[in-house]
Structure formats: C-alpha cells, structure tokens
Amino acid sequence: MPERISEVTAFLAEVLAPRAPLTVIVDGGDHGAAAAFAVRLAAAFPPSARAWTVDAVLGLSGPAGGRVDSALNVLEPAADRVIVYLRSGPRGARGNGEGERRAQVVIDHDDPEWPVIRHVHPRLADPERWYITESRAFFGARAAGWDKRFGDDMPAYAKAVETAEPCLGDLALDVGCGTGRALPALAAAVGPGGRVLGFDVTPAMLEAARDAGRNGCAGLVLADARRLPLPDGIAGLVFAAGLVQHLPDPEAGLVELARVTRPGGRLMIFHPSGRAALAARHGRAIRPDEPLNEQNLRPLLAAAGWKLVRYEDPDDHFLALAVRGPAADPATSAR
C-alpha cells in the first residue's frame, strides 16, 4: 500500500503541475514539518515541472502571541502562487487561523504518518477528485476510537433529538451518522411505527456503528450526503451532526437534504460543542466565513429551501433547527 504522504503529494503534484510556472509555499505551525513536506511535494512533481519553485517558508510564521500565525499575513495569494497550509504543531500554538483561511490547500498534519487533505480551492481541483478519498482517510483513521473518545456526549444527542421533535411514525435520517450516536434516540422518538436510516460515506464509521449494535435500531447505509439514494420528500426529520461544515459545497448539500425531506419536515444541524469551544479545542479561532456562522447559515438554508427557526451556539452545544418550506412549483421556478 502506498504511503499516505505519497498519495497526498502525488495528487497535489498532479493538480498543480499543469499550472506551472508557479511558486508553491508550504506553511504551517510546525516549520520542520512544513520543510519536510515541501521536500516531498517537490519530489512528486514530474521532472518537466521541477523548474519551478517549491519552498517551505520558514521564520515568517509562528505563534507570535496569536497575532501573526502565518507567512500568508505577508504573502497574499496570487495567480502564480499556491499556498499549502499544514495543520501541525502544538494546538495551542497555531495562531489565529488567518494562515489557514488564506491558503488554497489545507492539510491535516496532526499525525505526520497520516496527512489528510481537508481543503483544496475548487479553482485548483474539483472536489470530486479528492473529497471522498480524503474524508474516508480522515474519519476512517478515527472510527475505532470515536465512541471511546466522545461517548460522554450521548445525552446531548438525545436532547438534540428531543428538541427536533420528530413525529411518531416518521422516517428520520441521520446523515453523516458516523458511529450512530444519535440513532438510538431517533429510533425511540419515531417509535416502532417509524423508521431510522443512518448514512455515512466512511465504511469504517459504519463498521464501528455495527460493532456498537446500532444496526439494531436503524438501517445503516454507505452513501454520500450529496447524493442520497432516496426519493423526494420522504423524510420527516434529517439529523446532521458534524456534517455540514465538512461538505465542500454546503449549499448544495443542504439542497440535497431538502430534496429528501417533506414540506414541513425538519433539519437539525447539531454538534455537542459550540463553535468557539470546538475551535479552541482544535487550537484555532472561529472564522466569520464559516458556514455555521448564523449570518452565513440563514441565507444558505433559505437558498436551499429551509427556514431557520432556532439557532443556539453556547459552549456546550451547537444547534440549528430549520423547517422545510413548501416544495417549489416547477412551473414557477422555471420562469
């Protein structure tokens, strides 16, 4: 099996090589890691493209009390420059997140043996080329330990399901269900006359859900949230915990969730930590451009056919509840 770093650097080289001449800058919280990654990336380019520069920018970045965390504070993105940001180094020393915000490629480098691409600007590569493989690499590596690490959150999931008020007898979906922590509460809420389906794109997550016996209360389906194998308007509730912020195009994802929900049905976007608390745990600050920021989420939901009716973001949970509007009249929407 190829090393993970070879898979990542080969993909980036393939995407970037046709754009030469170009300077590639590898930046991040851990300068040693950035330098080592830059060397591997440079070696992955075909010899014909090696004329261009692949640099690790050292010394410009660094903790600096959270004010300056990145070379990108002095180097704006440009047409002939691509900035690759490694999430690396101690979490407390990753600065204010500006570096990552301005990078066109972001790589999770917490485990240097298992780097995973978390973002590629769509101008550089269509998400279809990397998103599924890299999501599976990211969540697959975490699946077996997920419940042990986050098991204490189960009551918060039960409370979120209660807040969503599913109807008895409904079909409830948990999209991006992971190990299925919401499934028992969803099954209890819709009752024996209802049905629950959990969808996830990472096989190892569904295996962990099965190992935890959650297939006893719900069907588990390997599927992409952006293309659910369901007819229109079938679900009464869609539960999505920790999903929307991972989608490369959140609006398109919300449109698909609306498609499978009946008019008046509900969407619960949930996380057992608030946005600021979660960002702090990951050693970064919240960013105003995040899709779950209320100012961004409300119009995103509206454009996708949802009305936001409740939004909460204290430290101990994040919750956005939306109601599906009436189905669009194709005759009107075609005009």
Ligand SMILES: C[S@@+](CC[C@H](N)C(=O)[O-])C[C@H]1O[C@@H](n2cnc3c(N)ncnc32)[C@H](O)[C@@H]1O
């Ligand atoms: C942060 S985890 C949350 C898991 C679970 N909902 C929980 O709260 O414990 C995100 C989950 O979404 C899944 N995922 C990411 N992108 C997806 C997609 N496009 N379609 C379906 N699942 C996806 C991942 O595999 C992962 O299991």
